[in-house]
Amino acid sequence: MDVSELGEFGLIDRLTAALGAPSDERLIVGPGDDAAVWRAGDAYVIGTTDTMVAGVHFLPDRVAWRDAGWKALASNVSDIAAMGGVPSFALVTLCVPPETRVGALDELYAGLRECAEAYGVAVAGGDVVSSPVLTITVALAGEARRGADGAPRLLRRSAARAGDAIAVTGPLGGSGAGLRALVEGRAEGDARAALVRRHMRPLPRVDAGRAAVEAGVRCGIDISDGLVQDAGHICEASGVGAEIAIDSVPLDTSLVVAYADDARTIAATAGEDYELLLVAPDAVIADASARLGAPLAVIGRIVEGPPRVRVLDAAGNEVTLERAGFDHLKRA
Amino acid sequence: MDVSELGEFGLIDRLTAALGAPSDERLIVGPGDDAAVWRAGDAYVIGTTDTMVAGVHFLPDRVAWRDAGWKALASNVSDIAAMGGVPSFALVTLCVPPETRVGALDELYAGLRECAEAYGVAVAGGDVVSSPVLTITVALAGEARRGADGAPRLLRRSAARAGDAIAVTGPLGGSGAGLRALVEGRAEGDARAALVRRHMRPLPRVDAGRAAVEAGVRCGIDISDGLVQDAGHICEASGVGAEIAIDSVPLDTSLVVAYADDARTIAATAGEDYELLLVAPDAVIADASARLGAPLAVIGRIVEGPPRVRVLDAAGNEVTLERAGFDHLKRA
Numbered sequence: 001m002d003v004s005e006l007g008e009f010g011l012i013d014r015l016t017a018a019l020g021a022p023s024d025e026r027l028i029v030g031p032g033d034d035a036a037v038w039r040a041g042d043a044y045v046i047g048t049t050d051t052m053v054a055g056v057h058f059l060p061d062r063v064a065w066r067d068a069g070w071k072a073l074a075s076n077v078s079d080i081a082a083m084g085g086v087p088s089f090a091l092v093t094l095c096v097p098p099e100t101r102v103g104a105l106d107e108l109y110a111g112l113r114e115c116a117e118a119y120g121v122a123v124a125g126g127d128v129v130s131s132p133v134l135t136i137t138v139a140l141a142g143e144a145r146r147g148a149d150g151a152p153r154l155l156r157r158s159a160a161r162a163g164d165a166i167a168v169t170g171p172l173g174g175s176g177a178g179l180r181a182l183v184e185g186r187a188e189g190d191a192r193a194a195l196v197r198r199h200m201r202p203l204p205r206v207d208a209g210r211a212a213v214e215a216g217v218r219c220g221i222d223i224s225d226g227l228v229q230d231a232g233h234i235c236e237a238s239g240v241g242a243e244i245a246i247d248s249v250p251l252d253t254s255l256v257v258a259y260a261d262d263a264r265t266i267a268a269t270a271g272e273d274y275e276l277l278l279v280a281p282d283a284v285i286a287d288a289s290a291r292l293g294a295p296l297a298v299i300g301r302i303v304e305g306p307p308r309v310r311v312l313d314a315a316g317n318e319v320t321l322e323r324a325g326f327d328h329l330k331r332a
Numbered sequence: 333m334d335v336s337e338l339g340e341f342g343l344i345d346r347l348t349a350a351l352g353a354p355s356d357e358r359l360i361v362g363p364g365d366d367a368a369v370w371r372a373g374d375a376y377v378i379g380t381t382d383t384m385v386a387g388v389h390f391l392p393d394r395v396a397w398r399d400a401g402w403k404a405l406a407s408n409v410s411d412i413a414a415m416g417g418v419p420s421f422a423l424v425t426l427c428v429p430p431e432t433r434v435g436a437l438d439e440l441y442a443g444l445r446e447c448a449e450a451y452g453v454a455v456a457g458g459d460v461v462s463s464p465v466l467t468i469t470v471a472l473a474g475e476a477r478r479g480a481d482g483a484p485r486l487l488r489r490s491a492a493r494a495g496d497a498i499a500v501t502g503p504l505g506g507s508g509a510g511l512r513a514l515v516e517g518r519a520e521g522d523a524r525a526a527l528v529r530r531h532m533r534p535l536p537r538v539d540a541g542r543a544a545v546e547a548g549v550r551c552g553i554d555i556s557d558g559l560v561q562d563a564g565h566i567c568e569a570s571g572v573g574a575e576i577a578i579d580s581v582p583l584d585t586s587l588v589v590a591y592a593d594d595a596r597t598i599a600a601t602a603g604e605d606y607e608l609l610l611v612a613p614d615a616v617i618a619d620a621s622a623r624l625g626a627p628l629a630v631i632g633r634i635v636e637g638p639p640r641v642r643v644l645d646a647a648g649n650e651v652t653l654e655r656a657g658f659d660h661l662k663r664a
Contacts, residue, residue, distance in 0.1 A: 003437070004430035012460050014434070015426070018441040022454035027421065029456075036456030038421050040475055041375025047456060049423040049471055053463040089359065089370050091381040093469050094347070098336035102346070105335070109350040122354035124361075124368030124379060128344050131385040133464050137425050139381055139471030143372055329430050329462045 008329045032237065033157050034082035034221060037144055044144035044152040048079035054134040058200075062182050065104045067200035068136070069111025075224065076140035077119050078204035078274040082222035084155040084213035087142040087206065089124040090116065095131035108136065119206060145213050153213040155220030157237035160279045164219070166242060166300040167285045169208040169275045169292075172227055174198035174252030176270020177259050191257040198252065202274040208292055212278050215288035219279035226271040228309050228321065231300075234279060235307035242309045244268070244300035246319055268311060269321050364569065365489050366414035366553060369476055376476035376484040380411035386466040390532075394514050397436045399532035400468070401443025407556065408472035409451045410536035410606040414554035416487040416545035419474040419538065421456040422448065427463035440468065451538060477545050485545040487552030489569035492611045496551070498574060498632040499617045501540040501607045501624075504559055506530035506584030508602020509591050523589040530584065534606040540624055544610050547620035551611035558603040560641050560653065563632075566611060567639035574641045576600070576632035578651055600643060601653050 003011055016031045028044065029037035035048035050072075054060050058068045073090060080087040092112065096105065116123060121140065144152035178199025181192040204222070212220060219238070221230050227249065231242045249267050256263050278285065279302060289296040311319045335343055348363045360376065361369035367380035382404075386392050390400045405422060412419040424444065428437065448455055453472065476484035510531025513524040536554070544552060551570070553562050559581065563574045581599050588595050610617060611634060621628040643651045 001434045002430065003428055003432045003434060006434060008460060008462075011428075011434070011437070015437060015441050015460065018438055019424075019445050019448070019455045022456060024420065024452075024454040027454055027456055031455070031457050033457075036421065036423065038456060038473075040377055040420075040473075041373045043373025043375055045372055045377060045473065047421065047423055047471070047473060049425050049457070049459050049469075051425050051427060051459050051461050051469070053427060053461060055464070056462050088356065088372075089368065089379065091368065091379055091471055092351075093381050093383050095383060095385060095467060096335055096343075098334065100335045102333045102335060102338060102343070105343070105347060106350055109347050113351050116351070120356075122356040122359055123351045123363070124354060124359055124370060125363050125365075125381070127381050127383050127469075128340060128347065129383050129385060130340075130388050131465060131467065132387070133467075135427060135463065135467060137381075137383070137459075137469050139379070139423055141370075141372075141377065141379060141473065329428070329460075 003329055011329060028152065029154065035079045037083065037152065037154060042150065044146065046080050046083050046085040046142040046144055048076050049137060049139040050075045050079065051135060051137040059182060063200055065107035066111035069108040070115040070201050072136045072138050073112050073115040073121065074202050074204055074274065076138045077121065077206065078222045078224065080140060080142040081204045081206040081209040082155060082220055082276060083144065084153055084209045085142040085144045087119055087121050087140055089141045090121050091139045092123055092126035093137040094128045095133065095135040096128065097132055097134060098130055100134060145210065155209060155212060156218060157221055157234050159219035160234050160238035160240050160302045162240055162302050162304040164279045164302040165282045165285050165298045166231065166244065166302060167278045167296040167298045168250065169205050169296060171250040171252040172223065172273045172275060173255040173263060173267030173270060175202060175272040176266045177252065177255045181258065191254040194254040195258060199272065202272060204274050205276045208276050211292035212288045215291050216284045217278050217280040217288050221277050223273045223275050223277055224271050226269045228268050228311060230277055231309045235309060239307060241303045241305035241307065242300055243303055244309060244311050246311050247314050248297065248299040250297045265321055360484065361486065367411045369415065369484065369486060374482065376478065378412050378415050378417040378474040378476055379471065380408050381469060381471040382407045382411065383467060383469040391514060395532055397439035398443035401440040402447045402533050404468045404470050405444050405447040405453065406534050406536055406606065408470045409453065409538065410554045410556065412472060412474040413536045413538040413541040414487060414552055414608060415476065416485055416541045417474040417476045419451055419453050419472055421473045422453050423471045424455055424458035425469040426460045427465065427467040428460065429464055429466060430462055432466060477542065487541060487544060488550060489553055489566050491551035492566050492570035492572050492634045494572055494634050494636040496611045496634040497614045497617050497630045498563065498576065498634065499610045499628040499630045500582065501537050501628060503582040503584040504555065504605050504607060505587040505595060505599030505602055507534060507604040508598045509584065509587045513590065523586040526586040527590060531604065534604060536606050537608045540608050543624035544620045547623050548616045549610050549612040549620050553609050555605045555607050555609055556603050558601045560600055560643060562609055563641045567641060571639060573635040573637035573639060574632055575635055576641060576643050578643050579646050580629065580631040582629045597653055
């Protein structure tokens, strides 16, 4: 059997099982959430890692190296935001073919620095090695916010309860549409350029994660795989179902301009918007919104039942969407 | 200009400069040591990352996948040991071609688990992505030991002083000889099999790092690039010179059996033995040895002068060695 038969999630499950359940009592959150959390002294460290392979996760001939550097760190910042935490220190690993232009790497690291400065992250170290394929891997540590009792306040995938509202922190689909514009080679025009920027320069929602945990939200995830798929991760971890009203999903403005016909499908299924999906009782969501000083769009509700996401139209009928996230490893 | 003109260390210097000096006051040790150290609450977190690219850092057709998994974690454990710390939580990133046999990955992760269990490390998370080249990257967090005053006790590259003894925690050259046996396709026989095992199953010296910091050693590095090169890193960071008596360097027994003629050169220049090089006044080294319950071999001395390592023979004459570490990125 080869990897393509298992796919990304099948392989992750298999390898996680091969490693055995971690038994360290300091580990608060292990594999299976947006990031890991462990206790160190009186602090709660959040750790995550995310990697970008040239030609797989970004197209070096179609995007700016500087933007790739931004995104390599931003996707990690989003994982910390999705736990409600504060990012702090990064380790950066560069696998690089010897024939790579140094000027490209200067740009890559300049973009990484811009993102680090924007989010208060310091690069504390890393590794540089030779490889046939350019790959940039970031490991990012942060800290969990703590309550007055010293306990960590976290956004977990496993904390959804039937009756909870499902809210999203901003418009969706912009990143997925930007990727489409890049792949189609049609990134010109104001709307498409904005979409490409949304794809390559995501703005992780550390602010919204903070407002959420302070308001008492205890369940959340970042939208990296796509809304339906990420809502599904919450359903699986919490043992609940979810209903999403497709007409309530806020759409990226440029997405509507450039891809009007497919806008809803892209917003519901494409990934890498890096907004947060928050799950909590309505009053708690309202409090989080007030603390954030910006509206949170309620797009659905957690229901009892099997861990399944149902997408509903205005009449309450289930909608079938063509594509639910993207699996680079799975054979089509 | 391309990367091969800069080489590994030139590129690291350039990229580190591009990121700017980290300004976070919680950062105790930034880029340029074996690992980074930062404060989190009342704890001192040590973070490091190390990566292995198939075909560059290990030869998948000549070594066991299980051994590669061990080594991927062990090299990181050694970085924590080289700071005097205790390893705790790992994040594992696997870049994998879709056509990879799942059975190979089962073995890779079984070896990683063996190393994790041997060193008390829990795998807390990671990432799995598609890539044309199999690459395994580990980010490892640990904690610094603390003195009675709560301050961290660390082994720094920058803490060598003229007059200090240079000691090594065990025999050298075994790993480099094992690599040579693999490359030559001559890994048969007891001695060569032992060397290959030394190359693929290194035993990081967390125990020696602990004894060292408890005895008051404040300067150290792990021997990953090769004795002369790693001693050079200490000289550069400390602004001192070093003299190493080549006849004092302890040699791996199997190395002497298999490669008698080149044994000293291999021991002085080949990397990945993952013993520690410790630098301190003689009495402190003696105390560390007593605490460890094993001899530490004094092989040289720190001297005033430019940051240069002189290797001396029994008559005190300088020896020129052919090879001083290995740079995968630099054009030969």
